[in-house]
Amino acid sequence: MPASELEARLAALAADPHLAPLVQAQAWWHLRSAARGRMDGESAREAERALGLLDGWVGRAGPAPHPTEALSPAGWTAVPGPVLWLEAALRPAQRTQGTVATRLRHPTGGPAVLRLGYDDTAKVRLNGDEVFTGDVAHDLWLDQATIPVVLRPGDNTLVVQVGQVDGAWRLVARITDGAGRPLTELTAHPDPWGPVPAPAEVPEGDDPSPRDLWAELAQAADAEPPVAQDLRDLADFARVSGLPDRELAVPRVAIEGAWEVDPSPQTLRAWLEVLPDAERAALRTGKRAQRPVTEADAYADRHLLLADGWGHYYGRRHAETRAVLQTLLGEDPAWPPARRLEAVFLEDLGLPHRAAARLADAQEARPDRVRLAQARIHALRSGGRITEALASLHALVEADLAGPDLRYELADLRARRGETQEAVALLDEVIVAHPERVTYALEAAAILTRAGDDGAATARLEALHRRLPQDPVVAEALARRYQAQGRLTEALPLVQQALEAQPGDDGLLAWVEALSARPEAPALGPPVAELTAAKAPKDAVAHVLYHHAQAAVGEDGRAVRRVRRLVRILTDEGARRYNTWSLPYVPGQQRLTVETARLIREGAPDASPQRRDEDLSEPDYRLYYDLRAQILAFDRPQPGDLIEVAWALADTAPDPSFPGYFGELAYLQEAAPRARVVVEVTGPRAAAMHLEVHAPGLAVQREGQRVTAQDVPAIALEPNMPGASSLQAYVHVSTEPGWDAVQARYQALLGERTTPTPALEAVAREWAGDAQGPEAILAALYAKVADRTRYVGLEFGVRSFQPAAPSETLARGFGDCKDKAT
Incomplete structure (x- = not known):
């Protein structure tokens, strides 16, 4: 069903006065989710108002205070609502607990119902009384807990301790009458300060049980004779609403009962979706549904066959996958779910252009299906047709059909094309609509950094840190910017904060140690004035006056590599070649420190480069490899200028695959001639290191673990030339004495x-x-x-x-x- 038609039907249900308020609430909840998915903030807020979701919360990490303890603002922070994403506001955010509170005001007070949705566990106090405890972890949904309460006239204090086990950490609450209608005169305020009010007295008289959608649906399990549709509704609601595991036995028994009455495709599909993944295959093999007799049965039968197709695809059963696709597309050539399976299958076979063409045909038949457009964009990107993918993404955004993920994808493409402001503007739209998505704010700052706008990036991170002072990821990002700018005193407390939240992180510990000590390492080699007398070689575009590479190797194989280079620009081509420097490093495993970076021009003050961080990993494999580089861009070097760059690259953790091992190649040559070259190994392991010098035709001097050379010629660049180690002179440094030792290490790894x-x-x-x-x-x-x-x-x-x-x-x-x- 097209999204527009689905939302129209939900809106009709939400407005239907003949439906129970709790059923209307479910329709509003779905409408809110759909509106947020397409970035429609006004429609989402309309749904939140109709539901009566409580907003105006403050929160803090840790358990709830004593029930009678007066609350004060110290230590509490505002938590955006009305659906609280606690993982975006409180730290730590794994296997922990946090507390949120609000002040509820109602003019008359009286009996009411607190309806709560939470992920993972919750303990609730109203005016100091514990009114609910939910200890079984589950995902969030609207109205998962139905809690009768009594409000005081005037102010009430609501405190909720929310436990986090794994994954998301969420809370949503509303207060209704017994039937499920929101209390319109109730307001919530983020200032529950002062003494906790005394609990309200329970009024005399009968107190009818409040309506509870789950309890009413559960009655279908006891109906005689059983009604298959009611049992399927029970199972479906239990699945989507994230009810605790202890209650899921009811829908499982119910759906088995429905199968006895109605062994239809609808029942089989509902049964499969209630089961864990591990049990589905056995049920699918062991149960056969009767032939479809209704349109709903035909729809369910088609989805069962589609699930079979995906199973065949993941099992690499190509012939079976093709057979399923032929059946599905024979019935409906433009059915979007089948087209998506076909596109993924074709891409996997190395046919992304064919996948894109087939999806384009399907889009013509079903232009309102966003997922078809998403699948086509993926196929276009897989086929390298970036311009077309960009145009398709832009069209979805312009039509207000793109949610946060598609806008992020468009922002990434635009940033790669140098359209920095456009990319950041797209991310800002998401940040405004979804302030809980902190990663989008971090990515906006990263895009600005890569574009060389370090000031704007830093300002954004500072604002984000003010909003989320407890977030260690934000603190780390801001610390990197401060360190890159030489603001080490300001970087240190931020890294310490991140380490407090993640005490087992060796990389953060080493970072704190480095910032705390910050010893002034002696410069490698002589001063610049002693190096400039070297005569420039004929026909060279640049002359490397000095190249010094030093590795201080520790007992555990970790090393601190320091490099100093001094380059004289001789021609415009040399200026073009050396105006940008890329210094790669592996985040979490290495720490990069730029010790010196300056352009020296006679008669002018030294000039610093623009700095930015650049992700060297493509999105397709960024999950597995994280390689970044700090980019130094010098502004318009000229012939005669000197560029001096010195940096240190420190390992922050030993390699668990090869403990104690260190091995690298240090090249003595490059595409420009070098006047002086030094390669040396120092540190506790230096004496035991094995050095092999490969430098045919060069006059190389070796003293212990130090190798030097002078007037090293350039390597001429040619198309399709062999690799560097085949042409350039190098020094091979290794802890291993020979191939037998390497074989022994790898054999131990193979086991x-x-x-x-x-x-x-x-x-x-x-x-x-x-x-x-x-x-x-x-x-x-x-x-x-x-x-x-x-x-x-x-x-x-x-x-x-x-x-x-x-x-x-x-x-x-x-x-x-x-x-x-x-």
């Missing part, structure tokens, strides 16, 4: 992975079939592995080197190159 189990041997014999001879057997096994094992690159951490156990790869059906080879 028993290369020894087949009896089960694997049996599989290999089956796959080899009647093949004879090593080559034929290898070809047969290769074909089976290549066909049955989906390539998924999970090459991060130790997985960068260590393959999974072959039995694991075989069982799960996917792996990367080393997994498949093993």
Whole structure:
């Protein structure tokens, strides 16, 4: 159903006076979600007003205060509502608890119902009385808890302790009458300060139980004779509303009862969706629904077949996937869910252009389906058709059909094209509508930093830190900016704050130690004045007057690498080549410090470069590899200028894959001639390091662990030339004495992975079939592995080197190159 039609029907339900208020509330809740998804703030606020959601909260980390303790503003911060995203406001945000409070004011008081939705657990006090405890973790939904309360006339203090187990950390509350209608005279205020009011007296007389949608739906389980549709409604509501696990036995029993009465596709689909993933396959195989007899049955039957298609796709059963698609698209060639499966399947086969073309046809038939547009944009990007993807994203934004994720994608593309302000404006739209999405605010600052607007980026991060003073991620981001600007005194308390929130982070600990000590390391090599006398070589575009690379290696293999370079610009081409410097580092594993960066021009003061951080990892693999670079951009160097850059790159944690190991190549040559080169190893492990110098034709001097050379010629650049280590002179530094030691290390990493189990041997014999001879057997096994094992690159951490156990790869059906080879 098109989103517009679906929302129109929900709006009709929300306004239907014949429906129970609690049913109307569910319609409003869905409308709010849809409005927020398309960035329609006014419609979302209309739904929130209709629901009577409480706003005006303050919060703090930790458990609730004593029930009778007077509250004061110290330590509390405003929490944006009315749906509270506590993970965006309180820290720590994992396996912890926080407390929120508000002052409720009602002119007359009296009996009422507090309706609560929460993720993960909640304990509620009203005027000091504990009125509810929910200890079973679950996801948030509207009105999950129905709590009869009595309000005092005037002010009341509501305090909720919300526990966080895993994932999201949310709360939503409203106060209604017994039927579920919001109390229109009730207001909430973010100032619950002062003594806690005494609890209100419970009025005499009968107190009828408040209406509870879950309790009423649960009555369907006891109906005689059972009504299949009511039982399906019960199961569906239990699934989407995130009810506690202890109550999910009721819908499971109910849906089994519905199957006995009506073994239709509708019932089977509802049954499958109630079950955990691990149980679905057995049920799907063991139960067969009757042929569809209604339109709703046909719809459910189609979705069951679609789920089968996705299962075949993830299982790499291509023929079965094609068969499902032929059936689905034969019934409805433009059905969006089937078109999305087809597009993903075609992209996986390496046919993104065909996927985009098929989705374009489907869009013509169903122009109102945003997900078709999303799938086509993905196919266009996969095929490298960035301009078309950009135009499609822009069209969705202009039509108010793009939610936060699509706007983020458009902002990323525009930032990559240098359209900085346009990218930031898109993210700002999301930040205004969704202040809880802190990552969008951080990304806006990152885009400005990469564009060289460090001042604007810093100002944004400072404002964000004022709003979220407890957030360690914001503190880290601001500390990086301060450190890049040399404001180390201001950076230190921010890093200390982040470390307090994440006490086990070795990288933060090393960062704090470095900022706290900040010893002035002696400069590498002689002063600039002693280096400028070198005569410029003929026909060179630039002359590297000094290149000094030093590695101080610790006992655990961690190293501090320091590099100093002094370059004289000789031509305009040299100015173009050396005006921008890229200093790469791995966040979380390395700390980069720029010690010196200046342009020296005779008769003028030294000039500093513009600095920005740049993500070197593409979005497709940023989850697995995080590589960044600090970019130094000097403003219009001229022939005769000197550029001096010195930096330090410190390992903050040893490599768990190869503990104690250090090994690198240090090149003695580059594309410009070098007047003087120094490569040296120092530190506790220096004496045990193995150095190999490969410098044919060069006069190289070695003293212990220090290698020097003078007047090193440039390497001429040619198209399709061999790699650097084949052409350039270098020094190889390693803790390993030879290949035997390397083999021993890697064999220890492999363990028993290369020894087949009896089960694997049996599989290999089956796959080899009647093949004879090593080559034929290898070809047969290769074909089976290549066909049955989906390539998924999970090459991060130790997985960068260590393959999974072959039995694991075989069982799960996917792996990367080393997994498949093993």
